[in-house]
Amino acid sequence: MGRFEMKQSAITYSFVIPFMNEEAVLPMLFERLTALLDDIDGPSEVLLVDDGSKDRGAVLAAEQAQRDPRFNLIRLSRNFGHQIAVTAGLDAVQGQAVIIMDADLQDPPELVHEMIAKWRDGYQIIHAQRRRRDGETWFKRASAKIFYRGLSKLSSVDIPQDVGDFRLVSGEVVRAIQAMPERDRFLRGMFAWVGFRQTFVQFDRPERAAGETKYPLRKMLRLASDGVIGFSDAPLRMALWIGSLVSLGAIAYGIYISLLALFTDGLVQGWASTVVILAFLSGVNLLISGVIGLYVGRIHAEAKQRPLYIVSEKVSAAGIGRISQPNEVAYAQG
Numbered sequence: 001m002g003r004f005e006m007k008q009s010a011i012t013y014s015f016v017i018p019f020m021n022e023e024a025v026l027p028m029l030f031e032r033l034t035a036l037l038d039d040i041d042g043p044s045e046v047l048l049v050d051d052g053s054k055d056r057g058a059v060l061a062a063e064q065a066q067r068d069p070r071f072n073l074i075r076l077s078r079n080f081g082h083q084i085a086v087t088a089g090l091d092a093v094q095g096q097a098v099i100i101m102d103a104d105l106q107d108p109p110e111l112v113h114e115m116i117a118k119w120r121d122g123y124q125i126i127h128a129q130r131r132r133r134d135g136e137t138w139f140k141r142a143s144a145k146i147f148y149r150g151l152s153k154l155s156s157v158d159i160p161q162d163v164g165d166f167r168l169v170s171g172e173v174v175r176a177i178q179a180m181p182e183r184d185r186f187l188r189g190m191f192a193w194v195g196f197r198q199t200f201v202q203f204d205r206p207e208r209a210a211g212e213t214k215y216p217l218r219k220m221l222r223l224a225s226d227g228v229i230g231f232s233d234a235p236l237r238m239a240l241w242i243g244s245l246v247s248l249g250a251i252a253y254g255i256y257i258s259l260l261a262l263f264t265d266g267l268v269q270g271w272a273s274t275v276v277i278l279a280f281l282s283g284v285n286l287l288i289s290g291v292i293g294l295y296v297g298r299i300h301a302e303a304k305q306r307p308l309y310i311v312s313e314k315v316s317a318a319g320i321g322r323i324s325q326p327n328e329v330a331y332a333q334g
Contacts, residue, residue: 013045013095014095015033016093016098018089019051020052021054022057037070041116045094049088051085068317073314075314083185084185084309088308090178095171097171098169098170100167115128115168122197128167129160130162130204131202131203160188169191
């Protein structure tokens with residue numbers, strides 16, 4: 001059967017939960033997920049994707065997978081990043097509806113009931129929209145608000161605001177995402193781009209149940225750049241306009257200097273103005289080259305056609321399967 005053919009699955013709900021170094025919170029997550037799985041209206045599976053953990057998180061996940069047949073562990077060969085880990089889970093799901101959520105319990109599992117009700121009403125993408133973000137610094141809240149509102153202005157796609165990766169999507173949406181093989185992934189934009197019937201459920205995002213955030217400022221900036229570059233050509237257009245304005249300014253200044261030299265004796269000979277102008281123009285040139293370089297770098301990464309991720313091990317109640325041969329490497333490609 002072809003990869004994107006429609007098929008009826010015996011699994012109704014698939015949960016995709018990426019994690020890295022979440023040893024402290026996983027026992028609480030398993031307890032609340034088990035209660036949820038016992039309560040929802042269809043057979044379910046949980047795909048725990050270990051994105052290169054260095055603590056005992058993968059061990060705890062493997063024990064849970066061997067204890068409860070509804071849980072499965074996919075271990076990546078190294079840390080590939082949160083968006084790629086989610087992609088690895090999406091490539092392995094079997095459910096008719098897929099719930100993506102983080103392992104830190106800031107995405108409360110109990111909200112899934114509302115998402116399922118919306119899915120039963122015919123919606124194909126249900127975003128969990130944050131009304132409030134408890135336990136986060138004012139800087140993170142302010143920067144997130146500025147980024148999403150700025151991205152919505154720059155992008156040609158209407159990317160929902162105050163929405164993370166917590167959402168329920170139908171099988172049709174998963175197949176659409178699987179057909180998008182780009183390397184630098186911004187899944188929030190990709191889910192907006194594919195269209196389909198979309199809606200929201202709102203919630204107050206709680207504090208982390210345990211452990212520390214895995215999204216420091218460096219990773220936040222990387223994710224933001226992936227969103228802007230992946231879903232907008234505004235930086236390139238900005239570089240064009242800056243270059244044009246600087247060129248016009250240079251022409252105007254050249255005319256001004258020429259008029260001073262021809263009609264007045266007020267032209268002061270010196271190097272200061274020349275140095276300032278050269279430094280300014282050099283800085284603008286580097287800025288524009290850097291913006292173009294970001295897009296060229298994306299092209300270079302896509303041209304190499306490397307796997308998005310490599311699976312080193314799969315653990316379920318049936319046992320442990322190790323991936324060792326090259327032809328057994330699991331990865332997504334178009």
